[in-house]
Amino acid sequence: MWEWALGWIAPAATMIAAMMTAANAGARVTGWGFVVFAIGSVAWSLTATYSHQRNLLLTNLFLTVVNLIGVWRWLGRQARHEDGSIKAVRKSSHADAVPSLFSASVAVGANVIDASGEKLGVIVDLMLRRDQRGLAYVVIAQYGMGGVEETLRAVDPANIEFTADSAHSKISRRELDALPALQADDWPSALPSARARKPGALERN
Template identity: 45%
Template structure:
């Protein structure tokens, strides 16, 4: 159960990878039980799960960790350098979003990038309770967002953000235009 919570929480490569380590300990334990009790189905199943967990460890504590560490190091170094400050594109999801007076309105869940230009077209912002139950997703055009290193700031008051029509499930728009008449 602990391993399942560690991997399901998706709180970064290290925590997810260590979740797979916990899974591996469990699958090796059950494989040992299967071997010592002659339960070949239990043994075979847990040998397979151990292989799957090994792939998870390699992916999350190996390759994915290197990606995250590289992005973090570039981001941190850019804040101390004469170069423009950077943040990772994958770091956009989960960034807090504040309104024009600095009050938290939610978090970014995705940024949609135009293929031809490579520029962000709009950011989907989730607002509502932290559990995600009853949250509303709104598409905010790039022109209405200022990017900080640790947060996104809306260039609009909260009432204009709240007036943006919530998205309908997985049916997101191709283009977003902000209606300032609201």
Template identity: 45%
Template sequence: MEELSSWMAPIATTLAACMTAANLGTRVTGWGFIVFTIGSLAWTTYGATTDQSNLLWQNLFLTAVNLIGVWRWLGRQARLDDGARAAAERSEHQNAPTLFPVSALTGSPLLSAKGETIGSTVDAMARCSDGGIEYLVVGSGGVGGLGETLHALPWRDVTVEPERVMTSTSIDGLKPLDPNHWPARLGRRPDLEARD
């Protein structure tokens, strides 16, 4: 049992860390917490069989934390995602505006008019006065967020369809956005906003 847990614990922990850090969606993150739970149980077993009480108690605590993560991502968040998806699907078939979950504006691929992925959505800035979206923050380049370039894409240049965010604008033509100084509005050029 000691040898099995000594192999299983680090493998499960490493795999779970990759799954949760990748941010590939609610269900992958939830399954990452299940794998974390397997890892923490393996570490607990290893701590018990090798008389390492600090390892045992630490991983009993981490098991409880991981179970909360499972509930959070595969329970609560998955239900919220399913509810939003169902409302969007129903809106397509009713005499009403087609709906799109705003949460999908974070982390969705941004598609060109030809359907090619040209970036990913990072965030959106909405107006307090009417709730309308002023601009979409888009990341391009880099790997996993490292080395990416941010751009402010005016909302008027964005088309949203069920499960798709698209633009006919080339994000290469947009001025890079300073990650620490997002513009207050896009009515003027973002490089002039810093002077206000």
């Protein structure tokens, strides 16, 4: 009976945990993914013990330790960092002396929504200026049917309004589509200053 139950729990927990961690849905989801991973590795270890598979047992004892470290990192340290950034964003929204803040870790992966509520794409990176004068540009990924095809575009930060958990576009889908696509491994050094607020060609160095 136990062997039969473990035979189902072990692979099911491993598959569920893999989906949770791959989703990149925040520190807590990732952390709970490692919890499920740990349950799976313990189940695999018990299965190996019952079936006398020494190599499987040793492998999953090691993976149990790794997964517990993942739980500590993502549900402990990383979750506290995420809470700290969220609180800073909330505090800044009520402060008159400083501009409102947004969390870069939350911004990357955030959906970009237009004025009508339509999803235009997902933020994949924020390019910062080394002179500490803010963002140079925001890289947005647009996905095709089924999320298979990806098109990257660089957008002026002035056209993106960040909130605590999403980003609102001040340009339409048509204007976004008119921006030149970036090569996956060749991004521009800057946006053209004369066309910073309009769709246009990107400069490359």
